[in-house]
Structure formats: structure tokens, C-alpha cells
Amino acid sequence: xxxxxxxxxxxxxxxLIFIIYLLFNTLNxxxxxxxxxxxxxxKINRASIENFSKAIKIKTVSPxxxxxxxxxxxxxxxxxxxxxxxxxxxxxEKKTFNSxxxxxxxxxxxxxxxxxxxxxxxxxxxxxxxxxxxxKHPPFGGDxxxxxxxxxxxxxxxxxxxxxxxxxxxLLKEGFKPTRSMYISFGxxxxxGGENGAESIAQYLKEENVEAEFVLDEGGSIVQHMIPDIDKxxxxxxxxxxxxxxxxxxxxxEGGHSSMxxxxxxxxxxxxxxxxxxxxxFPAIISPPIDGFIQNLGPEMPFLNRLVFANKxxxxxxxxxxxxxxxxxxxxxxxxxxxTIFNSGVKDNVIPQSASATIxxxxxxxxxxxxxxxxxxxxxxxxRILIKKGDFISExxxxxxxxxxxxxxxxxxxxxxxxxxxxAPYLVLGGTDSxxxxxxxxNIYRFSAIKLNKGNIKSFHGLNERLxxxxxxxxxxxxxxxxxxxxxK
Numbered sequence: 495x496x497x498x499x500x501x502x503x504x505x506x507x508x509x510l511i512f513i514i515y516l517l518f519n520t521l522n523x524x525x526x527x528x529x530x531x532x533x534x535x536x537k538i539n540r541a542s543i544e545n546f547s548k549a550i551k552i553k554t555v556s557p558x559x560x561x562x563x564x565x566x567x568x569x570x571x572x573x574x575x576x577x578x579x580x581x582x583x584x585x586x587e588k589k590t591f592n593s594x595x596x597x598x599x600x601x602x603x604x605x606x607x608x609x610x611x612x613x614x615x616x617x618x619x620x621x622x623x624x625x626x627x628x629x630k631h632p633p634f635g636g637d638x639x640x641x642x643x644x645x646x647x648x649x650x651x652x653x654x655x656x657x658x659x660x661x662x663x664x665l666l667k668e669g670f671k672p673t674r675s676m677y678i679s680f681g682x683x684x685x686x687g688g689e690n691g692a693e694s695i696a697q698y699l700k701e702e703n704v705e706a707e708f709v710l711d712e713g714g715s716i717v718q719h720m721i722p723d724i725d726k727x728x729x730x731x732x733x734x735x736x737x738x739x740x741x742x743x744x745x746x747x748e749g750g751h752s753s754m755x756x757x758x759x760x761x762x763x764x765x766x767x768x769x770x771x772x773x774x775x776f777p778a779i780i781s782p783p784i785d786g787f788i789q790n791l792g793p794e795m796p797f798l799n800r801l802v803f804a805n806k807x808x809x810x811x812x813x814x815x816x817x818x819x820x821x822x823x824x825x826x827x828x829x830x831x832x833x834t835i836f837n838s839g840v841k842d843n844v845i846p847q848s849a850s851a852t853i854x855x856x857x858x859x860x861x862x863x864x865x866x867x868x869x870x871x872x873x874x875x876x877x878r879i880l881i882k883k884g885d886f887i888s889e890x891x892x893x894x895x896x897x898x899x900x901x902x903x904x905x906x907x908x909x910x911x912x913x914x915x916x917x918a919p920y921l922v923l924g925g926t927d928s929x930x931x932x933x934x935x936x937n938i939y940r941f942s943a944i945k946l947n948k949g950n951i952k953s954f955h956g957l958n959e960r961l962x963x964x965x966x967x968x969x970x971x972x973x974x975x976x977x978x979x980x981x982x983k
Contacts, residue, residue, distance in 0.1 A: 515805075516801060516804075516805055516808075517801075519804040519805050520797070520800050520801045520804040520805070522804075523792060523793050523800055523803065523804035524793055525793045525794060526789060526790050526793065527790070527794070527916055527917065528905060528906070528909065528917075529909070530906050530909040530910050530913070531910070532909075532910055532911070532913040533910045533911065533971075533975060535911075535968075535971060536971065536974075538966075538967040538970055538971075542656075542660050542967075542970060543638065543643070543963055543966065543967075545578050545656060545660065546636075546643060546648075546652070546653070546656045546966055547636035547637075547638055547643060547645075548574060548578075548636065549571070549574065549636070549647070549652045549655065549656050550634065550635070550636035550643065550644075550645035550646065550647050550648060550652060551634055551635065551636045551645075552567055552570050552571045552574060552634075553567045553618075553634050554567050554568055554571050554616050554617050554618060554647075554682070555567070555617065555618055555619070555620050555621075555646075556617040556618070556619065556620075556682075556683050556684070556685040556686045557620055558620070558686070565593070565594070568593075568594040568616065568682055569594075571616060572594070572596070575659060578659070579659045579660075579662065579663045580663075581662075581663050581666040581667060582598065582659060582662045582663055582666065585666055586598040586599060586600050586662070586678075587599040587600075587601070589698070591690070591691065591694040591695055591698065592682075592690040592691065592694055594616070594682035594683075594690075594691070595616075595679075595680060595681045595682045595683075595690065595691035595692070595694065595695060596678075596679075596680045597677060597678070597679050597680075597695050597698070597699075598662075598677065598678040599675065599676075599677055599678075600662070600672060600675065600676045600677075600678070600981075601675050602672040602673050602674045602675040602676070602981060603671060603672070603673050604673045604674065605675070607673060607674040607675070607707070608674070608705055608706060608707035609674060609675040609676055609677055609704065609706055609707065610674060610675075610676045610677070610706060610707050610708055610709070610710070610900070610980050610981065611676070611677045611678075611679055611699075611706045611708075611709040611710070611931065611934065611935070612658055612676065612677070612678050612679070612710050612973070612977075613654075613678075613679045613680075613681075613692070613709065613710065613711035613712070613926075613927055613928055613931075614651050614652075614654030614655040614657075614658055614679075614680055614711070614712060615651050615654070615655070615680065615681045615682070615683075615684035615685070615688075615691070615692075615712075615927055616652075616655060616680050616681065616682045617681075617682050617683055617684055617685050617686075618646045618647040618650065618651075618652070618685065619646070619650075619685050619955050621633045621634075621646055625957060628957050628958075629957060629958055630644070630958050631644040631645070631958075632644075632645070633645055633646045633959070634646060638963065641962060641963045641964070642960050642961065642962050642963065643960060643961050643962075643963060643966060644958070644959070644960045645959060645960070646959050647959070648959050648960055648961035648966075649942075649944060649946075649950070649953065649954040649959055649960075649961055650712070650954040650955065650959070651684070651712045651942070653942065653944060653961060653965070653966055653969050654712050654942055654969070655680060656966075657943075657966070657969035657970050657972070657973050658678060658973050660970045660973075661970050661971075661973035661974040661977060662678070662973075662977075664970075664974060665974065665977060665978075670977075670978070672977070672981035672982065673981060673982050674707070674980065674981040674982070675981075676977065676980075676981055677699070677704070677706070679692065679695050679927070681695065681927045684926070684927045687886055688927045688930055691927065692927035692928075692930040692931070693930045695930075696930040696931045696933070696934060699931070699934050700933050700934060704934060705934065705935065706931070706934050706935035706937075707899055707900060707935070707937070707980070708894075708898065708899065708900025708901075708903075708904075708935055708937040708938070708939060708980075709900075709928055709931050709934065709935045709937070709938040709939065710900070710904065710939050710940075710941065710976070711926045711927060711928035711938070711939070711940050712926055712940060712941075712942045713732035713735065713922040713924075713926045713928070713940025713941065713942070714729070714730040714731050714732040714920050714922065714939075714940050714941040714942065715729075715730060715941070715942050715943075715944050715945065715946045716728065716729045716730075716908075716912060716915055716943065716944065716945045716946070717730060717945075717946050717947070718945055718946070718947040719947060719948070720946070720947060720948065720951075721791065723795045723796055723799055724791060724794055724795060724916070726794070726914060726915065726916050727912065727914065727915040727916070727945065728791065728915060728916045728917075728918060729908045729912060729915045729916065729917045729918070729941070730787075730918060730919075730920035730941070731901065731904060731905070731908075731917065731918070731919050731920060731939055731940070731941045732783075732919075732920050732921070732922035732926075732939060732940030732941065733782075733783050733786065733893055733894040733895075733896060733901070733919040733920065733921075733939065733940075734781075734782070734783045734859050734890065734891045734892065734893040734894065734921055734922065735890070735891045735921070735922035735923075735924070735925060735926060735928075735929060735940065736825075736829075736856040736857055736858055736859070736890055736921065736922070736923055736924075736925075737856070737857030737858075737861075737862070737863060737888050737889045737890035737891075738854075738855070738856060738857065738886065738887065738888040738925055739854075739855050739857065739863050739866060739867070739883060739884065739887050739888075740834070740852050740853065740854045740855070740883075740884035740886070741852070741853050741855070741867065741870055741881055741882065741883060741884065742850055742851070742852050742853075742881070742882045742883075742884065743764060743767055743768070743850065743851045743852075743853065743874070743879050743880070743881055744764075744848065744849070744850040744851075744879070744880045744882065745760040745763045745764045745848065745849050745850070745878055745879055745880070746760065746847060746848045747759060747760045747763065747847060747848075747878070748847065749844065749845045749846055749847035750844075750845045751843065751844070751845065752842070752843045752844060752845055753843070755845055756845075759845050759846070759849075760838065760845075760846055760847060760848055760849040761838050761839070761846065761849045763849075763876065763878055763879065764838070764849040764850070764851055764879070766876075767851075767874045767876060767879055768833055768851055768853070770873050770874060771831050771833075771853060771870065771873060771874070772831060772833070774873055775828060775830075775831060776828045776829040776830075776831070776858075776861070776866075776869070777828060778814035778817070778818060778824075778827040778828045779814070779827060779828065779858065779860060780806065780810060780813065780814065780827065781827075781858055781859045781860055781893075781921060782859065782893045783859065783893060783919050783920055783921035784817075784826055784827060784921055785806070786896055786918065786919035786920075787918050787919055787920055787921075788803045788806060788813070789803075790916070790917065790918035790919065791916060791918045792804065794916055814827050822923075825856065825923050826921055826923070827858070828858060829855055829856065829857045829858045829861055829866060830855065830856045831853060831854075831855060832853065832854045832855075832856075833851055833852070833853050833854075834852050834853070834854050835850075835851065835852035836849075836850075836851050836852075837849070837850045837851070838850065852884070853870075855870075856923060857889070857890045858890060858921075859890045859891070859892075859893055859921070860890075861890065862889060862890070863883075863887055863889055867881070867883070888925055888929060891928075891929050891932060891938065892932060892936070892938075894936065894937045894938050894939060895936070895937060896919050898936075898937045899937075899980075900937040900939055900980075901919075901937065901939060903976065903979050903980045904939055904941060904976065905917050906979060907972060907975045907976040907979050908941070908943070908972070910975055911943060911968055911971055911972050911975060912943075912968070922940050926940055928940060942969070943965070943968050943969045943971075943972035943973075944961060944965045944966075944968075944969060945962070945965055
């Protein structure tokens with residue numbers, strides 16, 4: 495009896511110690527948010543808004559097929575930039591790459607300081623013709639209605655191009671003299687991989703031995719009411735982005751008449767392989783960007799959330815389980831597997847001799863194209879299936895520091911423009927042109943000073959892309975401020 499009592503007391507003691515441990519970590523899980531004095535929001539001229547509207551009207555579309563590329567539209571856009579921003583055009587050094595991509599250089603007074611690189615892209619995705627009736631306003635109309643600008647590129651990514659150009663023109667007009675040099679990179683083919691644009695610019699910078707203090711491209715944003723249990727706006731800074739590979743699985747077997755099917759056909763074999771991949775997802779992990787996200791936003795959440803996130807090593811499986819419940823959350827914690835194309839058969843009474851499927855993988859930092867490919871081969875484990883890599887391949891980016899000059903400057907600038915917003919690092923699920931600059935800088939960040947919510951987040955690359963005028967105005971203020979904050983030290 496005494497032994498049982500002692501055992502129970504020991505167990506209760508251990509439980510008490512465990513609870514104390516959890517509470518200690520939770521109480522010491524304190525806010526990392528830094529407070530900065532907000533800057534006075536200077537007035538944005540109506541002409542700047544009209545300039546943005548004009549930019550949307552120019553159809554700088556990156557088509558799927560080269561034959562559909564409309565070079566005249568890109569020529570028109572260059573002319574528009576030259577005429578609209580004469581000080582930038584005349585006072586900054588400009589180089590052209592593959593006819594349509596541009597690199598501006600604003601030389602600073604102190605060559606010992608590493609330069610910064612600001613990026614955006616000129617091209618937009620096509621508008622699907624059959625969807626035109628579903629657009630509330632013409633996709634290339636640049637209409638300004640009820641303080642909202644409508645059209646393809648308002649979010650992705652002419653807001654970056656025009657925001658940068660407006661801020662540069664304003665600074666030049668004010669006589670601003672940067673101490674630190676800066677480069678402005680505008681690629682024309684980001685939507686189809688950036689091979690002729692950003693990649694060529696990156697190669698030039700590498701040949702010139704440019705080592706940037708930091709690079710800033712699109713990718714993150716300010717999200718509204720999209721993070722559970724957080725009521726405030728959250729500025730998400732992309733410190734890494736996922737990799738990309740598509741694998742084509744193909745099978746060739748005997749076909750025949752559908753009245754006498756064999757036990758296995760090409761479609762059967764292929765379907766089993768795809769099911770294997772879907773039923774065996776890549777393991778869920780908390781990568782460094784998501785760990786940073788947790789460390790920065792966990793302390794801002796209700797007590798129970800804080801307890802879980804403060805004791806991440808104990809509750810890791812609980813955390814990843816929470817993420818896995820939504821498509822976007824699941825994509826943040828694992829390499830995703832997405833069948834996107836199936837091809838087989840020509841007639842309903844003919845068993846096809848071949849079948850193929852394309853599976854797209856978005857690769858989380860910590861894994862590689864090679865490890866993904868090998869895992870797929872091992873899971874399928876069927877010599878009848880040929881596995882071929884797609885043409886476009888991109889490794890996951892390196893993870894940039896959250897303690898660098900670039901990140902802290904970005905954090906400061908965001909807080910000056912949006913003082914009520916929380917700031918946190920993030921993993922970008924898609925790809926940006928910045929991945930081409932991995933050899934130029936160790937500190938690459940992805941952020942646009944625009945607000946996204948459940949109402950508009952699906953509009954870029956989709957229907958009714960639009961942006962509040964206030965977001966465009968703040969984008970100008972953001973680029974103006976980050977140039978001043980980073981180029982004077």
C-alpha cells in the first residue's frame with residue numbers, strides 16, 4: 495500500500511514539475527515585436543494614381559507560347575516609364591537585358607557599403623478569354639472605381655514597379671543623395687520563370703562582382719484576418735521560398751479492345767502509382783521560416799496557443815497537425831504532391847497502350863530536387879513506370895537571416911508605415927524572380943506593402959484583380975522610406 499502511495503505521489507510530482515515547466519516556458523514566451531515611431535504619411539498626387547492606371551492598361555502579358563509574345567506592348571511600357579519618370583531615366587544608369595528587362599543603378603557616395611537590390615516584374619499572367627464576362631471591370635482597363643484600381647497587375651506586380659518608380663522620381667526631385675548604392679531590377683518574364691529577365695540580370699551582377707547587402711522582391715504581404723486567433727494585420731516577410739519540380743510518369747503496355755481487358759492496363763498501373771504518392775505524403779516539418787513565424791506570432795496569441803507554441807519541442811506533432819488541416823497550412827509544413835495533368839486514351843472502347851501523368855512538387859527548405867525524385871522512385875517502386883523530370887526545375891531557396899541589416903530595416907520600415915501591424919518571417923509557397931539572385935546576396939526578402947484578405951487574395955492570377963488606392967499610395971511611401979532607411983547608412 496505504501497509503495498502504491500509513494501508511486502502515486504511521485505507521479506503527481508512529475509506531473510506538477512511538467513506543468514511548471516510548461517508554464518515557465520509560456521510566461522517567458524514574450525513578444526518580439528519592435529516599436530518604431532510612425533512616419534507622417536505624405537500626400538500622394540492624383541497624377542501618381544493615374545500613372546498606375548496607365549501602367550495597367552499596357553498588356554505586358556507573358557504567354558505560355560513564345561509565338562504569342564507581344565513585343566510591342568513591352569516596348570510601349572518602356573516608353574511609358576521613360577516619359578513618366580524623366581529624372582529616373584536621365585539620372586540613373588540603365589542597362590537593358592534581352593530587349594525588355596531593365597537594371598537601374600543609383601550610385602551612392604560610399605562605395606565601401608554593399609548595395610541593395612529592389613526587384614519587381616513588368617509582366618502579368620494572361621486573362622482567360624472565356625472568363626472575360628466574369629470580370630466586373632475590363633482586366634486591362636485600369637479603371638479607378640470607389641477608391642479601387644481594377645486590372646491585371648494591380649497586385650502582381652505592377653504595384654511594385656510603379657511604387658518603386660514613383661518613390662525614385664520623388665526622391666530625385668527632392669535632391670536625395672544616397673550613401674549606399676542601389677540597383678533596381680525589372681524582369682519581363684517572371685511569370686514564365688525569369689530566364690531571360692532576372693536570370694540574365696543576376697548573371698551580369700555576378701560578373702560585376704556585386705555583393706548585395708540585401709535583396710527585396712515581391713512575395714510576402716500584409717494579411718488581414720487570415721491567421722487564426724490574431725485580430726491585427728500581420729506583415730509577412732518571406733525569408734525563403736519553396737522549390738519546384740514536375741515529374742512525368744509514363745507507362746506503355748499492350749492495349750486492346752475494351753471488351754477483353756487484361757488484369758492490368760497502362761491506366762491501372764499509372765493510377766496505382768499516383769494513389770501511392772497521394773497516400774504517402776512527404777513528412778511534415780517545422781522549417782526555419784515557420785519556426786520564425788511561430789516565435790514572432792505565438793506570443794501575440796491567446797494563452798492556450800502560447801502554451802503550445804512556447805513548448806514547440808513537446809507539441810511539434812500537435813502544431814504540424816494544426817497546419818495540416820488547411821491546404822495553405824499544409825503547404826507550409828511539407829513538400830506538397832499535386833497531380834496536375836493526366837493523358838491517356840482516345841476512344842471509349844479502346845484500351846490505350848500508354849498513359850502519362852504529371853505530378854507537381856513544391857519543395858520545402860531542407861529537401862532538394864534529388865531527395866524528392868528519389869523518394870518518388872522508391873514509393874512507386876515499379877520498373878514499368880518511366881519517371882522524367884520537367885523542363886523547369888528550381889531548388890528551394892536558402893533561408894535568409896532575421897537578424898541582418900536588411901531584415902531589421904525592412905521590419906522598421908513596415909512598422910513606420912503600418913504601426914499597428916505585427917511583423918513575422920514567412921515561407922513563400924510560390925516562386926519569385928529573387929531566386930535567381932542567390933549568388934548575389936545571402937539576405938533575400940520578399941514583401942509587398944499591400945493588404946491581402948479572404949476577399950481579394952484569389953484575385954491575382956484570377957478574376958477581378960484589384961487594389962485599393964490606399965494600398966498603392968502606401969506602396970509608394972514604403973519604397974520611399976526603405977530607400978531612405980537603407981541607403982543612408
